[in-house]
Each structure stands twice: as C-alpha cells, then as structure tokens.
Amino acid sequence: MPSNIVHGTDGFPRVILTDTTGSSAEVLLYGGQVVSWKNERREELLFMSTKAVRxxxxxxxxxxxxxxxxxxxxxxxxxxxxxxxxLWSLDSNPSPLSPSNSQSSVDLILKSTQQDVRTWPWRFELRLRISLSDGKLTLIPRVRNTDSKPFSFMFALRNYLSVSDVSEVRVEGLETLDYFDNLMQRERHTEQADAITFDGEIDRVYLCTPTKIAIIDHEKKRTIVLRKEGMPDAAVWNPWDKKAKALPDMGDEDYETMLCVDSAAIETPIVLKPFEEWRGRQELSTVSSSYCSGQLDPRKVLHGLS
Incomplete structure (x- = not known):
C-alpha cells in the first residue's frame, strides 16, 4: 500500500496512483473519492465541476x-x-483481500462514528480498494456489518465521466430495460430506444442491468467501458442547462461535458446479517473507437471485449 500521502493546494490528503502505461489516478481520503483518472496521453477521463466545493x-x-x-x-x-x-483512513488490514504492495493500489476504510450512529443506527466498516493497471481503474467496495442487528443499505459509485459533448454521446447496453424516472416521481418505464442519447435533463435508475455498459463518445473517438459486479442497477444523470444553473457547485455550461453512469444497488437494498460482508466491483477502461465514421459496431464493444 502506498504510504506517500501528499497534500494538494486544497489541503486534502490524497494518494497518487500511477501505472506502467503512464496512466494515473488521484484519490482523496476525504470521501474515499477518486477525483482524477488520466490515460497514457494525460487526458482527463473524469469530470470535475468548475465550481466544485472542496x-x-x-x-x-x-x-x-x-x-x-x-x-x-x-x-x-x-x-x-x-x-x-x-474523512476515510488508510486500511492496514484489507482481509480477506490479499494485501496489496503495489504503488498503483490503495486500500481505504471508513468506520461508523458516534455521529453516524445517531443518524443511521448501525455499526459498519466500509472498505474500498482502488487500483490502476494497464490504464484500467478498478474499485472494489466492501461493507461489513459490525453491529449486533441486521441492516440494509443502498450503494452506488457515481461516475462523473468527462465527455466532449453530451449531445453527441450514446450509451449502449441499457436498451429494453426497465427504469425508474426520477423526473416523474420514480415512475417505472421501459427503455424503447436502441441506445440512450441526450437532448435534455435525465435522471434515471436502470434495473437489472448487464455487467458491461459502453459510453461511446463520437467526437473524442473514445468509448468508456463500465464493467460491474454486485451492483445490478445503473443510474444515468445529466442536469442539463436549467438544473445546472440552479446548482451552486456546478458551472452553467458544465453539463455539456459530463455524464454520470453509475454502478448501483438501489431498487433492492442489500441486507447484511451481523458480521456478514457484501462486496462489489467496478472496472472502468477505454478503447479507441471510430464509431463516428460507422466503422465500429457498439455491440462489439459490449460483447467482443474480454
């Protein structure tokens, strides 16, 4: 586990991960949050609001x-x-995962505090392993019930992805699925389009989703592939112009270059008995695509990658 915690200009302690391809990731102990993921060309793959409050x-x-x-x-x-x-801590005992000595991996832990128990009356340990290998960013979250009573919880990794122009992006893999529409009091609908495209605000939770979802960015000729386990749902969110202007920590034009496609367990909360543990897994990777010139079948992105 890297011990080289550095402090940024915002004062937050963080860990910098790098791999042999030249890719990098930046992880804050505050929130256990990945705030940067760059490819070998130093291109930022995650979105950060221009008005983010740190x-x-x-x-x-x-x-x-x-x-x-x-x-x-x-x-x-x-x-x-x-x-x-x-504020999370470095996890010195990530058991049952084998300890990681790699400079491109970090294990974090968040334990319930008295303050947490007052608002959510169960004791827990939330662990997160973040690793970078061959340009792929992998997050393994685990929740352990350390209470004497069972509890249930929802969980999501909210992926703010950087895109060239959200109106030119297609999301493949969620077609024909049911979803909750949060803009319509969580009404349940079935996706009719052959791919999700964006021309206005969207706030949906897709249910029983596949383990692979492709986010195809025509202009950047790049596809981000999301693979996930243990998180059957996928939330898709973009605030569009009016909502972006109403959010104090988001720039007016920020919505144009971001899209959230999240790994989540929302519809059916996860139930843990005392001392049981739940584990999820998410992997983000990129592939070059020439889909904008019709040379790439997005279904091959979904099904043809190992």
Whole structure:
C-alpha cells in the first residue's frame, strides 16, 4: 500500500496512483473519492465541476463519489448518504483481500462514528480498494456489518465521466430495460430506444442491468467501458442547462461535458446479517473507437471485449 500521502493546494490528503502505461489516478481520503483518472496521453477521463466545493462538510461534485448507505433522497439521510463527506483512513488490514504492495493500489476504510450512529443506527466498516493497471481503474467496495442487528443499505459509485459533448454521446447496453424516472416521481418505464442519447435533463435508475455498459463518445473517438459486479442497477444523470444553473457547485455550461453512469444497488437494498460482508466491483477502461465514421459496431464493444 502506498504510504506517500501528499497534500494538494486544497489541503486534502490524497494518494497518487500511477501505472506502467503512464496512466494515473488521484484519490482523496476525504470521501474515499477518486477525483482524477488520466490515460497514457494525460487526458482527463473524469469530470470535475468548475465550481466544485472542496471544503468539508460539502461533497465534491465530480470524480467518483461513494454513495452509502443511501442513494438519492429515498431515505431520511442527506442526499446520497454520508460516506462521500467523511474523512476515510488508510486500511492496514484489507482481509480477506490479499494485501496489496503495489504503488498503483490503495486500500481505504471508513468506520461508523458516534455521529453516524445517531443518524443511521448501525455499526459498519466500509472498505474500498482502488487500483490502476494497464490504464484500467478498478474499485472494489466492501461493507461489513459490525453491529449486533441486521441492516440494509443502498450503494452506488457515481461516475462523473468527462465527455466532449453530451449531445453527441450514446450509451449502449441499457436498451429494453426497465427504469425508474426520477423526473416523474420514480415512475417505472421501459427503455424503447436502441441506445440512450441526450437532448435534455435525465435522471434515471436502470434495473437489472448487464455487467458491461459502453459510453461511446463520437467526437473524442473514445468509448468508456463500465464493467460491474454486485451492483445490478445503473443510474444515468445529466442536469442539463436549467438544473445546472440552479446548482451552486456546478458551472452553467458544465453539463455539456459530463455524464454520470453509475454502478448501483438501489431498487433492492442489500441486507447484511451481523458480521456478514457484501462486496462489489467496478472496472472502468477505454478503447479507441471510430464509431463516428460507422466503422465500429457498439455491440462489439459490449460483447467482443474480454
């Protein structure tokens, strides 16, 4: 595990991960949040709001926030839960995962505090391994029930992806699926389009999703491939112009260059008995695509990659 914690200009302690391809990632202990993921050409693949507030207790808008134990405003807690605005620690005992000595991996842990128990009355340990290898960014979240009573929770990794122009992006892999539309009081609908494209605000939770989803960016000729396990749902969000202007920590034009496609467990909360542990996994990778010139079948992106 890297011990080289550095402090940025914002004062937050962070860990910098690098791999042999020249890719890099930046992980804050605040929120256990990945705030940067760059490819070998030093191109940023994650979106960060131009007005992101980097001051506790605010959550940071961008990167990959960890949403636990709730997602959205479905429960009584603050939106998306409290894990994203707590200070995490380095995890010296990531068992049962084998310890990682790689400079391109870090293990973090968040344990319940007295403050947390007052608002969410169960004790837990939330662990997160973040690793970078061959340009792929992998996150392995684990939740252990350290309480004497069972509890249930929602979980999501909110992936703020950097795109050239959201109106030119296609998301493949969610067609024909049912989804909750949060813009219509969580009404349940079935996706009719052969791919999701964007021409206005979207806030949906797709249900029973595949393990692979492709986000095809025509202008950048790049496809981001999201692979996930243990998180059956996928939230898709873009605030568009009016909502972006209403968000104090988002620039008016920021919505044009971002898209959230999240790994999540929302529809059916995860239930843990005392001392049980849940584990999820998410991998983000990129492939070059010439889809804008019709040379790439997006279904081959979904099904043809090992």
């Amino acid at each position: 001051k506790p207790p605010k959550a940071i808008r961008g990167g990959i926030p960890v949403c636990f134990p709730e997602f959205g405003n479905f429960g009584s807690l603050e939106q998306h839960g409290f894990a994203r605005n707590r």
